[in-house]
């Protein structure tokens with residue numbers, strides 16, 4: 001495999017070492033790749049764009065993509081039904097002490113309000129997309145195929161590329177330039193996954209650290225928000241199987257609490273694309289299931305701190321003292 005700093009998602013041990021190694025390479029903990037980008041060796045952007053295009057073309061003709069499309073159609077048509085039925089905002093979704101517009105603008109979804117017209121799968125809704133942790137696609141073939149699949153998904157779901165925000169703290173400045181040239185919106189702030197959504201949003205975060213999923217759930221911890229979220233990422237079921245219940249509850253309480261309310265469908269397993277898409281599922285949260293739980297579950301909840309977590313698999317935002325107000 002081309003030089004991937006990350007090999008598999010399942011090997012827990014060594015993840016921290018790899019993060020530290022990469023941090024050292026890019027200039028120390030908390031230093032982001034765009035700061036250190038000027039030290040990067042120049043890469044041939046044209047060649048990398050071509051490789052992304054080739055990966056896209058290869059995927060398009062694969063049976064893997066054929067089954068992926070069927071899966072996406074199935075999950076998204078149910079999801080779209082749900083958001084069609086549901087007014088975007090309802091009184092019972094306000095949690096105690098929360099005003100509908102109480103979140104400061106800078107903390108809200110900045111991609112914003114869907115334009116009118118037909119959107120994904122014939123719905124009048126249009127999606128936003130947030131992609132975390134795709135990795136260093138200029139040198140890593142796994143990351144490149146994940147990026148290629150993201151581009152295919154955006155096309156399939158008719159999500160304009162500029163409505164897809166992309167962030168990985170390890171991107172080099174060349175990778176940022178390529179993503180921008182592809183029309184995607186590169187984000188320069190490490191939100192640690194704490195992205196507050198306002199409109200239906202697809203989170204594409206393959207092989208990311210568990211804390212990223214947990215943070216994203218925390219930030220959108222209400223019936224209204226979660227019913228508009230789709231997560232394409234590490235199987236929640238597998239996370240539950242692999243971790244001791246006590247640890248899951250202690251470190252990743254939002255994943256733990258939402259398991260029963262999650263509709264999860266695994267990606268097709270194809271030996272050719274195993275390294276790229278192993279352990280990946282589409283997750284969404286049927287509104288009926290979200291409403292089944294006692295309302296106390298939706299009370300304002302504590303921001304995850306990971307104080308006892310032995311191996312936090314994500315790179316934290318050092319500048320903000322890790323604090324983002326919300327959810």
Ligand SMILES: C[S@@+](CC[C@H](N)C(=O)[O-])C[C@H]1O[C@@H](n2cnc3c(N)ncnc32)[C@H](O)[C@@H]1O
Nearest residue numbers: 006132133134135142168170192206207314315
């Ligand atoms: C295990 S690697 C997976 C990389 C790639 N998706 C793959 O499967 O090879 C986890 C990725 O998450 C990224 N990451 C770590 N902290 C992050 C954060 N706070 N926000 C977004 N991405 C993050 C890492 O830089 C890395 O690229």
